[in-house]
Amino acid sequence: MGIRFILMVNKQGQTRLAQYYEWLTLEERRALEGEIVRKCLARNEQQCSFVEHRNYKIVYRRYASLFFLVGVDNDENELAILEFIHLLVETMDRHFGNVCELDIMFHLEKAHFMLEEMVMNGSIVETSKANILSPIQLMDKAS
């Protein structure tokens, strides 16, 4: 399993989306999010986009006020995860149009649906934006 969790956190450290690919209790999640968000937010832009934390490696990228953090295993290709984050943002951008923090907040389930298409069992399974978005577009039409 490559990806352990995906978090979106704004620069005040507030969670905007959290998806875990292994089970953690509410308390564990809270603690983990607090720790890594503190770590990542304290870093400046010249520093690596990677942070080691316990057994995880966090790959993160900032878009405007939103941080995208992906926790991965140690043998994952960090640059590829960085690109995955970008792909995710591009996909959301294609769907929402100029995606921003509020889009994700108002359409939390849609952001999750996109992730469900892209990642299963902690592995990246789909990278074509058309394929990722088509079920969501179909659902939009149907309802």
Added chain:
Amino acid sequence: MGSQGGFYQSKEFLDLVKSIGEARSKAEEDRIVLNEIETLKRRISEPDIPKRKMKEYIIRLVYIEMLGHDASFGYIHAVKMTHDDSLLVKRTGYLAVTLFLNEDHDLIILIVNTIQKDLKSDNYLVVCAALNAVCKLINEETIPAVLPQVMELLAHPKEAVRKKAIMALHRFYQKSPSSVSHLVSNFRKRLCDNDPGVMGATLCPLFELIARDVNSYKDLVISFVSILKQVAERRLSKAYDCHQMPAPFIQIKLLKILALLGSGDKQASENMYTVVGDIFRKCDSSSNIGNAVLYECICCVSSIYPNPKLLESAADVISRFLKSDSHNLKYMGIDALGRLIKISPEIAEQHQLAVIDCLEDPDDTLKRKTFELLYKMTKSTNVEVIVDRMIDYMISISDNHYKTEIASRCVELAEQFAPSNQWFIQTMNRVFEHAGDLVNIKVAHSLMRLIAEGFGEDDDNADSKLRSSAVESYLRILGEPKLPSVFLQVICWVLGEYGTADGMFSASDITGKLCDVAEAYSNDETVKAYATTALMKIYAFEIAARRKVDMLPECQSLMEELLASHSTDLQQRAYELQAVIGLDAHAVDCIMPSDASCEDIEVDRDLSFLNDYIQEAIEKGAQPYIPESERSGMLNISNFRNQDHHEASSHGLRFEAYELPKPAVQSRIPQALIASTEIVPVPEPMYPRESYQTTMPSIPSDAGSAELKLRLEGVQKKWGRPTYTPATSTSNSTSQKTVNGTSQGDGASTVSSMRETYDSRKPQVEVSHEKQKLAASLFGGSSKTEKRPATGHKAAKASSHMVEKSHVPKSSMEVASDKAASAQQPPDLLDLGEPTATSTALQLDPFKQLEGLLDTTEVASAVNGAPAASISPDIMALYVDTAAGIHNKNDADLLSGLSNPSVTNMPGTTAMPQVTQSSSKRPNPKDSLEKDALVRQMGVNPSSQNPNLFKDLLG
């Protein structure tokens, strides 16, 4: 906004999101959420809630959990929602359930039925939703309930379903390999799926299968290579492209698989060389994803059977990574270097300065990665510098997790490469002092053994010097407050054994210190036990030396306390101490010979010394011994220990004594001797009892040590990890070998080879002296050095020599190219710095701009969308601007940043269709205005208290 249709949202929901978004602190957020919990608890159980409303409630529950509060009161409603007919509602229900429940939750049983039904649905989207849930919620027990349906879906006409079905099967395999072991062939079949998406997904389970059992999949090498070749040749649909790279994620997965399959397999590797070489050549090294693929190529090349050409390409890429300005690339470079030096160690040398830069970088991530590299390239010649640095770093950090890791690495390196015992002990002291409670207890044991065994040479003088210095350093360290328990155990043991050995310190000095330790760490029974045993040894040595023993008052009170201790172990030790003090000098000398911890303990497994006794007993009519296997019933064993004295009793006593020699023999081993074995003195409650005298002949005395059989195979590799290697061990990784008491320095002295390395370069350019020094000490002993035959010098000498030589400047070539590279370096795509180009636009009143945008929309989309996008308040644009802004100042096109910079420079054809497509799909400025309107409606405006939120909205 366009996407809002179909996603009904009430004012209430908007208000909630708004207030969460505006919360200024965690406390405020918590208050909002707690309030929300109260509201929902009331509302959600009302009858006849319309399903759209219910869907919204469920999403509000998701919010509650996401923000760290318990929403279990609503789980059941999420479960119910999965039954709904509406796809959107159903999928939201499934989503909520997967977020809330783990696979062992009681409610899962209610969902399995729904999942079963949905897997049979005609609507493939319903099937997909159910398969998503399967991947998250099915545990080992429920696998059989859905397995047949999932298997059927593997042949579903829709590729999306096949893909998810394969992943569901993957999940089953992860959860319980045995339950699907007969089905793994399906993964192979799906590899040939017509749809690249399904094929790509299949690589995930295949990777795991291959990682577990490489040999069963060797036949697939050809297939994987041919798929990779086709992918690299752009045979897949453009939809999978990322920044002009054809299906990079599939390429990376394939390279990972090839790395596994080619590892140590020349034949398989040869099939891969061409395609990997092609990728090296084709990869666009200016994009992030291109570099990701290149990095994966390096990993693959360093894992498969080495190929010189590929190694060269890999080395080229690594040097480009290391010379890059981007920290991310440096990080990858260091990591890749660590992989490659295993195969070609000489490559590290040309990057020494880059590595040192990374080591000294303030970025902690980079630093750690570099320490990892140093760890991999440690040799006997550079161990001192590296371990020293590591310890310094270890002291400076507070993260226990990483501290433990780095401490154990220090210990491992020190054990393996220590140039001298003195250094080893000093290093260990530092590690123990700062991370003592984090290291493995075995480390403490090997340190004790080292001190006991000394240099292993026939140099008693050096040994005792070593011990004296250890004793001295420990007495000093004892002054420090709060030492780790493990370290105290070592200290007590050493003080007990050698505290008074050289006559520098009197018994009362040492015993006083030991009492202090026992008192100061009175909660730690292990330390107290060590201290007590140490006290006993000191007193025993005093008695044996026929000196008068004066027990200090504090020692007496300590003993009184321990005699009444709740711990039976401590009590026993105290009683033993009392007993020993009462004995005469000769007896004590026999029980506790001084400096005998290293003597061999010969266990006479046959108990031959009892032969006469047995003979006598049999003659008197006793039954002979019957082995356990031949015995019928178990006999009373409670009094077997007394058999020596009760030979008359005719039943079974005998065989117990013969059969279980271990407890009996161990009980006869004096404490001091036990210490040198793996078992450390602590929990050794059995102590000399009346029978010890029977074994006296086998107890070696101090004086007779020369004639004794030394346990050579144990001493052989003093610091090595496998602590007791057999005598045949030929490992040359340790710097010293002890064979029959003589030591050989091995691979250590390097003076001439050092010159060879450095004289070939012209010393011209001045590089910072400090760095040179470090570089020389780290990289000085290159691989050539290691190959040199051992010359018998001490490693320590070699390394000190290296420091002298360290002023030799570095090759001018390298420095020059370094500079050139930094000048040429393309702008860093990964740099997510605040926008530079757009910043002026952002400072203007966003509203004015937005209004202006309406007019320009048409022009913008007609031309190339650049003006619109450049001002468009867009997360993407922000990202783009750093890259695109620097790279091509005129072109602030949104899409140019999304795609590769090379596109940026290409106006017209390539960029155009994309632009028109996207602008027709989403009229950016209009969208923004709608958002703006929404925000106003919600009462947020630029001057409100949450400027950040607003800023997000408008870029």
